Amino acid sequence: MTVHPQAAACKNWREAASVLNPGTQAFIDGEYRPARSGATFPTVNPATGSIIAHVAACGATDVDDAVVAATRAFSAGHWANAAPAARKAVLQRFADLVEADAESFALLETLDMGKPIRDSLSIDVPAAVRCLRWFAEATDKLYDEIAPTHGDALAMIRRTPVGVVAAIVPWNFPLVTAMTKIAPALAAGNSVVLKPSELSPLSAIRLGQLASEAGLPNGVFNVVPGVGPEAGKALALHEGVAALSFTGSTAVGKLLMGYAGRSNLKKVSLECGGKSANIVLADCPDIDRAVEAAAMGAFHNQGQICNAGTRLILERPIRDVFLEKLVALTRTFLPGDPLLPETRFGAMASAAHAARVRDFIGKGIGEGAQRLTGEGPALPGILPESCIRPTIFAGVSNAMTIAREEIFGPVLSVIDAADMDEAITIANDSPYGLAAAIWTRNLSRALKIERRLDTGLVWINTVRVGDITVPFGGVKASGNGRDKSLHAFDNVTHRKSVWADLSA
Numbered sequence: 457m458t459v460h461p462q463a464a465a466c467k468n469w470r471e472a473a474s475v476l477n478p479g480t481q482a483f484i485d486g487e488y489r490p491a492r493s494g495a496t497f498p499t500v501n502p503a504t505g506s507i508i509a510h511v512a513a514c515g516a517t518d519v520d521d522a523v524v525a526a527t528r529a530f531s532a533g534h535w536a537n538a539a540p541a542a543r544k545a546v547l548q549r550f551a552d553l554v555e556a557d558a559e560s561f562a563l564l565e566t567l568d569m570g571k572p573i574r575d576s577l578s579i580d581v582p583a584a585v586r587c588l589r590w591f592a593e594a595t596d597k598l599y600d601e602i603a604p605t606h607g608d609a610l611a612m613i614r615r616t617p618v619g620v621v622a623a624i625v626p627w628n629f630p631l632v633t634a635m636t637k638i639a640p641a642l643a644a645g646n647s648v649v650l651k652p653s654e655l656s657p658l659s660a661i662r663l664g665q666l667a668s669e670a671g672l673p674n675g676v677f678n679v680v681p682g683v684g685p686e687a688g689k690a691l692a693l694h695e696g697v698a699a700l701s702f703t704g705s706t707a708v709g710k711l712l713m714g715y716a717g718r719s720n721l722k723k724v725s726l727e728c729g730g731k732s733a734n735i736v737l738a739d740c741p742d743i744d745r746a747v748e749a750a751a752m753g754a755f756h757n758q759g760q761i762c763n764a765g766t767r768l769i770l771e772r773p774i775r776d777v778f779l780e781k782l783v784a785l786t787r788t789f790l791p792g793d794p795l796l797p798e799t800r801f802g803a804m805a806s807a808a809h810a811a812r813v814r815d816f817i818g819k820g821i822g823e824g825a826q827r828l829t830g831e832g833p834a835l836p837g838i839l840p841e842s843c844i845r846p847t848i849f850a851g852v853s854n855a856m857t858i859a860r861e862e863i864f865g866p867v868l869s870v871i872d873a874a875d876m877d878e879a880i881t882i883a884n885d886s887p888y889g890l891a892a893a894i895w896t897r898n899l900s901r902a903l904k905i906e907r908r909l910d911t912g913l914v915w916i917n918t919v920r921v922g923d924i925t926v927p928f929g930g931v932k933a934s935g936n937g938r939d940k941s942l943h944a945f946d947n948v949t950h951r952k953s954v955w956a957d958l959s960a
């Protein structure tokens with residue numbers, strides 16, 4: 457990466473933020489422009505409460521403009537029918553440009569949603585660049601298939617781009633999640649319309665200019681900022697959109713399936729919420745490592761992570777020692793000014809979201825769970841309304857609200873289990889099925905448990921590891937899609953079967 461940790465540590469990010477002048481308009485058909493209505497919405501820095509910028513609030517007409525431009529670009533074929541190696545070269549340039557602009561992207565992420573600048577620089581932007589490079593590289597490595605039919609026929613199974621892909625993304629990893637959607641879609645030859653979250657639109661808007669500079673033809677990549685029930689809904693209902701790739705809440709995922717049914721039965725791939733179990737059995741191979749993983753797995757990114765291990769299930773013999781260490785470690789996690797390089801825990805994405813998280817904490821207390829951490833005076837460098845200290849609840853039953861609902865904040869529910877079987881039963885007793893972790897020194901036991909866990913991901917003696925090479929996604933209310941890896945192409949391509957009669 458172009459950003460070296462030492463340079464990042466020395467940089468005065470507050471000063472950089474004060475002179476930042478982010479783009480605020482929609483990017484449609486290769487040009488920036490305001491919403492046709494002239495409407496805007498404010499995007500707010502949650503750490504200070506100040507308005508960063510007023511952003512174009514796209515409505516149905518703007519969405520239609522973007523889909524029409526995307527369709528025209530797809531039909532023209534300059535991108536869709538280009539040699540895969542040519543698309544690869546453009547996407548690699550795109551990745552180079554994002555990387556060269558890493559500091560601006562990191563600053564936009566931190567200002568827009570409150571995450572520490574050290575995370576934006578060392579995690580978010582590099583992950584987005586790696587994702588784009590990986591799918592760029594995959595562009596000319598995809599082969600079609602020939603079916604084993606009888607000898608008088610040739611049956612080819614071709615992977616074809618769907619046409620226009622709509623990507624609707626949330627605010628917790630704005631750039632990374634956007635890239636996870638757009639990189640495979642563009643690599644496969646589609647046109648894309650991206651709808652960022654209204655809480656974090658700035659990095660997506662910046663991508664438009666770099667896509668053009670990289671050589672993407674006009675209309676192939678479009679960005680329509682706006683609020684979900686207007687811009688997002690219009691996109692999901694649009695007859696010109698062939699596939700919808702979504703990351704966000706289960707509630708909105710359900711709406712999107714309905715919109716697809718009411719319109720053109722577009723393909724819908726969903727990455728939704730989670731309430732993942734982290735099971736620590738008494739034969740855990742390394743308690744200190746498991747404690748640190750449990751804490752970071754639940755509290756990193758202020759707990760605003762879909763696959764966070766928010767239900768910590770402890771087998772009784774290990775419970776007390778584990779909890780004691782976990783509480784001691786968690787008390788050292790202090791939120792602070794996201795723009796200071798030493799800050800490890802930032803602001804919640806908005807004061808309104810923080811209020812929702814506080815409401816869940818109140819329910820935990822009200823339903824009889826024992827709060828072990830999270831209280832304390834206001835902390836410097838962060839608006840009190842947007843600040844939540846990492847909070848651990850013990851004595852949680854799996855029936856309590858804080859064990860059933862996705863809080864999407866730094867709140868960890870600790871549930872006791874008598875043995876392995878009870879731990880598995882508790883883990884599976886959830887509407888969600890995104891991820892689960894198991895800690896045991898007995899690998900064959902771990903692999904047997906893995907088979908019984910009803911989730912899209914399982915970690916053994918680790919949590920929240922991932923890589924662009926490994927599919928990511930859930931089951932049940934956590935969704936149906938798989939992002940990352942070559943399997944991501946299934947969300948944005950069709951399989952076309954082509955028969956040729958060879959008998960003549």
Ligand code: NAD
Pocket residue numbers: 624625626627628651652653654682683684685686687688689690692703704705706708709711727728729730761762862864890929930934935
């Ligand atoms: P959200 O569902 O409220 O919003 C996600 C996106 O959908 C935003 O762009 C929003 O504007 C849009 N939207 C909202 N209403 C819409 C509508 N009626 N029609 C069309 N679009 C609409 O989610 P959020 O609050 O931005 O993000 C948090 C949620 O995202 C959590 O539930 C979290 O678990 C989930 N998430 C899941 C994953 C995953 O990969 N499984 C990753 C990150 C976040």
